[in-house]
Amino acid sequence: MKKILFVAGSGGHTAQMSRLLRNMGDNYDIKLMLEHTDNLGREKFAPRYEMHCAIPIRGKNESIVMTLFRIMLNLLQSLRILIETNPEYIITTGPGLGIPICIFGKIAGKKIIVIESWSRTKTRSFVGKLLYPFANLFFVQWPQMLEKYPKAKFAGRLA
Amino acid sequence: MIFVTVGTTAFDSLIEKVDSIAYQIDDKIICQIADGKYVPRHCEYFRFKSTVEQEFAGADLVICHGGAGTLFYLLELNKRIVSVPNLERKDKHQTDLIDTLSAENYIVSCYELSELRTIVVLSKDLCLKKYQNSECHIAEEIIKFIEA
Numbered sequence: 670m671k672k673i674l675f676v677a678g679s680g681g682h683t684a685q686m687s688r689l690l691r692n693m694g695d696n697y698d699i700k701l702m703l704e705h706t707d708n709l710g711r712e713k714f715a716p717r718y719e720m721h722c723a724i725p726i727r728g729k730n731e732s733i734v735m736t737l738f739r740i741m742l743n744l745l746q747s748l749r750i751l752i753e754t755n756p757e758y759i760i761t762t763g764p765g766l767g768i769p770i771c772i773f774g775k776i777a778g779k780k781i782i783v784i785e786s787w788s789r790t791k792t793r794s795f796v797g798k799l800l801y802p803f804a805n806l807f808f809v810q811w812p813q814m815l816e817k818y819p820k821a822k823f824a825g826r827l828a
Numbered sequence: 829m830i831f832v833t834v835g836t837t838a839f840d841s842l843i844e845k846v847d848s849i850a851y852q853i854d855d856k857i858i859c860q861i862a863d864g865k866y867v868p869r870h871c872e873y874f875r876f877k878s879t880v881e882q883e884f885a886g887a888d889l890v891i892c893h894g895g896a897g898t899l900f901y902l903l904e905l906n907k908r909i910v911s912v913p914n915l916e917r918k919d920k921h922q923t924d925l926i927d928t929l930s931a932e933n934y935i936v937s938c939y940e941l942s943e944l945r946t947i948v949v950l951s952k953d954l955c956l957k958k959y960q961n962s963e964c965h966i967a968e969e970i971i972k973f974i975e976a
Contacts, residue, residue, distance in 0.1 A: 680835060680837070681835075681898075692966075760970065780973075789925075792924055808969070811928070824965040825966060826964055827966065828900030828961065
């Protein structure tokens, strides 16, 4: 079975991942990476998937020291998750906490698949902008976004 | 019943506004406030529930933030929606989707909280379009890519 790591984060990112997972079938060894505070997401997926948690890289109104601490911790968590799960593919619906693991994954030769958020109808997200140049497959969920990401694919919306 | 929901991120200015206009609105109002600091005094409220399906089902109108998860879910339920972008968030991306969906006449947008009461009252008589779930082939495309 091919191993895939799904990076979902929390809130709307998890909702999109949940809809995608329904259509992925049972032929893959799927593991999830979520934000450590996403209790609703964890409850929902616990019976079915192995889950790994990480800390988000941005907090609310935090000092630069705290942000640096978050990033350092996330880097360590991402490395550990990457080694433990050792996926061939990393699929992300675009939470910030997934940036480091996608970069580490790319360096380690994994294939990176990025789905730009369904909330992006006109402007690019920070994560989208950053991961677009090296994603192996990149989806947008609104056709007009193909102007912003010429190499992306539009294959409908997860809603 | 009017159900007000903020999703996972607190949206105090919306809840405070709703609370302040509650007495001018005839319908019963229930608020989901997440970990907001402001606690409503004139309407029922709760913070989180594992499922809000019951509240959604019973609502004639839902006032919500601009989170896509909430918006798409409600559109599929064919609910009447007034959406207010949560600009208290660190990422101010919610206007993108609200702009697009309200331009298509699927939802009613409210960019100024001072206009919320008027918009809520007027929204009852507006004729909104039914959202059609687009066909999604993202999973198929991914499987094709993996198996190629």
